[in-house]
Amino acid sequence: RKEVEQDPGPFNVPEGATVAFNCTYSNSASQSFFWYRQDCRKEPKLLMSVYSSGNEDGRFTAQLNRASQYISLLIRDSKLSDSATYLCVVTSGGSYIPTFGRGTSLIVHP
Amino acid sequence: SAVISQKPSRDICQRGTSLTIQCQVDSQVTMMFWYRQQPGQSLTLIATANQGSEATYESGFVIDKFPISRPNLTFSTLTVSNMSPEDSSIYLCSVVGAAADNEKLFFGSGTQLSVL
Numbered sequence: 001r002k003e004v005e006q007d008p009g010p011f012n013v014p015e016g017a018t019v020a021f022n023c024t025y026s027n028s029a030s031q032s033f034f035w036y037r038q039d040c041r042k043e044p045k046l047l048m049s050v051y052s053s054g055n056e057d058g059r060f061t062a063q064l065n066r067a068s069q070y071i072s073l074l075i076r077d078s079k080l081s082d083s084a085t086y087l088c089v090v091t092s093g094g095s096y097i098p099t100f101g102r103g104t105s106l107i108v109h110p
Numbered sequence: 111s112a113v114i115s116q117k118p119s120r121d122i123c124q125r126g127t128s129l130t131i132q133c134q135v136d137s138q139v140t141m142m143f144w145y146r147q148q149p150g151q152s153l154t155l156i157a158t159a160n161q162g163s164e165a166t167y168e169s170g171f172v173i174d175k176f177p178i179s180r181p182n183l184t185f186s187t188l189t190v191s192n193m194s195p196e197d198s199s200i201y202l203c204s205v206v207g208a209a210a211d212n213e214k215l216f217f218g219s220g221t222q223l224s225v226l
Contacts (some may be wrong), residue, residue: 043217
């Protein structure tokens with residue numbers, strides 16, 4: 001089983017739609033969680049951190065469920081510019097080594 | 111956030127040659143990583159670049175193939191040695207931010223390598 005798993009998609013949604021991605025992780029000792037966005041042929045960029053209490057940044061909401069070992073990303077009112085690959089990143093305690101999921105591809109169409 | 115300058119941005123190389131990729135950070139950072147990303151795949155960690163000591167390599171990656179230097183806290187190089195077409199990939203350096211950006215990763219713009 002991979003340490004961090006994501007549905008690769010693609011998720012193909014119309015503008016204005018709400019879309020949610022999930023990411024599961026296998027290491028129960030994982031400490032920190034992030035969502036990154038990667039555009040085609042570009043480097044990943046931090047979208048948001050994920051906190052136990054859940055957090056929101058504009059149209060984006062991230063949540064963590066430690067009991068079930070998954071994190072989620074909700075995008076409301078999708079824009080064309082949201083089209084990208086969304087990477088789930090998990091770090092574990094001790095020596096900080098981030099582990100990436102394979103990414104979920106989102107396509108927002110007019 | 112940390113600003114990372116990575117070069118070259120792309121290169122086309124002949125089989126059997128070597129390429130050195132450089133990353134310069136605008137601030138001192140403790141942790142620096144080198145990743146590889148093959149088409150349609152996620153990022154695979156090659157190694158952690160340690161300042162003043164040998165890099166720590168992940169399973170499947172060895173120093174002879176991917177020698178890494180880290181002479182100080184703002185600079186690192188990754189060399190892809192004796193290249194073959196299977197080494198064609200995007201190579202990314204990454205650092206962990208400091209202070210309020212602790213545990214957040216920042217990436218260089220990547221080096222797209224094609225080996226003929």
